[in-house]
Amino acid sequence: QFLDERDEDVIFSFDKVFYDDAEQSDVYNFLAVPIVADAVNGINGTIISYGQTGAGKTYSMEGPSILHCNELKTGLVQRVVNDLFECLRTSEDITTWTVKLSMVEIYLEKVRDLLDLSKDNLQIKESKSQGIFIYGATEISIMNSSDALERLSEGIANRAVGETQMNLASSRSHCVYIFSVQHGSTADDKVRAGKIVLVDLAGSEKVEKTGAEGRVLDEAKTINKSLSALGNVINALTTAKPNHVPYRDSKLTRILQDFIITLYRSQSEVSDPSLDSYDHDDLRDRILSKLRLSLKEEDVDLLEELFVQEGIIFDPDAAVPDIDLAFQDVASRQIVSLVQTVEELTETVQELTDENEKLRHQLEFAQEIAARAQCATADRSRGALFGFVPAAVLRPFGFVPD
Ligand SMILES: Nc1ncnc2c1ncn2[C@@H]1O[C@H](COP(=O)(O)OP(=O)(O)OP(=O)(O)O)[C@@H](O)[C@H]1O
Secondary structure, eight states: OEEOTTSOEEOOOOSOOOOTTOOHHHHHHHHTHHHHHHHHTTOOEEEEEOOSTTSSHHHHHHOSOSSSOOTTTOOHHHHHHHHHHHHHHHOSSEEEEEEEEEEEEEETTEEEETTOTTOOSBEEEEETTTEEEEETOOOEEEOSHHHHHHHHHHHHHHHHHHHHHHTOOGGGSEEEEEEEEEEEETTTSOEEEEEEEEEEOOOOOOHHHHTOOHHHHHHHHHHHHHHHHHHHHHHHHHSSSOSOOOGGGSHHHHHTTTTOOOOOSOHHHHTOTTOOTHHHHHHHHHHHHHHHHHSOHHHHHHHHHHHHHHTSSOOTTSOHHHHHHHHHHHHHTOHHHHHHHHHHHHHHHHHHHHHHHHHHHHHHHHHHHHHHHHHHHHHHHHHHHHHHSOHHHHGGGTSSOO
């Protein structure tokens, strides 16, 4: 419990608080184990370390060193990597897999590739198939955990190279590690893709307390702006019906756009059988409005029918007890995978619409050719008509020699 600036009580809720005797493994087991398991099942996850300079963000993420440290001090990143490969290797269903690593740092609102320093101003783009992605960022395929740790260590070393070249301290930038996992499974012949994004944020201290000037002041202002943007996005998402989620206000929130999602209810509330229908309606509305952005109304209507049939969204006219059961079912299957399904279907509809458009053009073209051919035939017929006038008729007019 804390007091705000007006000395009023403010209560914050935490899922868990770790005291100073907590081990790195305690943090890892609580925070990251479910996220690694989800990534192997095709569900994106993210871990962000936030706090004041010197609070221990980088230590929690990387330990004292990525490559050389004992089991006790090993950071989250190494533990994620080790478990990820362990899960992939030991799963009976997984037949083939690839793991790719990208590593970027955001400094003064510029995205720099830590695996290729020549790329120092990467752009963030969005596509239907990939969602938000960092255009041109180096992606290295990694085969096993020791390979991954070597590459991570190179990336971290590049952060240090930047430090001396550009006189920046690594704590003044946000560091983003992106692991993309893709695998095929014998269980259902599907290819699953999931991402784990780990973010070591820049220190969050207040500008006025630091007495900073010049470049250091610019750094502090930019960091504060992006951290406020992150706060604003989370605030908007935790509002029941946000009008606008300001993802575009900073590079950080834009990169994390597909990873910061909102679940209004805690797990205990989800399993509460007295759910009202508000959340179902809200979820349905949000899915449908997302579809309406890129599709025609009739396609959205068709998809809505399909989604209701598949149990992806709910029939607004269905009886409330059925809706509650359906909601619990969907909650357990994770809303993230649901949104992925929506995106895949949106893409399929878009492809079909394009194909349809192409066929329509071809048909119009064929009809035009056919019409022209008919005209030509008519012209030829007219010519033939003259040709068929019996010579006896034309002869008196001198058209045909005797
Ligand atoms: N749990 C810990 N055990 C031992 N040393 C620690 C621990 N946490 C942090 N430290 C040490 O405290 C110092 C500051 O930690 P760290 O660099 O991780 O802070 P930070 O929050 O990342 O700061 P910045 O915002 O400047 O990047 C480092 O020397 C680190 O080794």
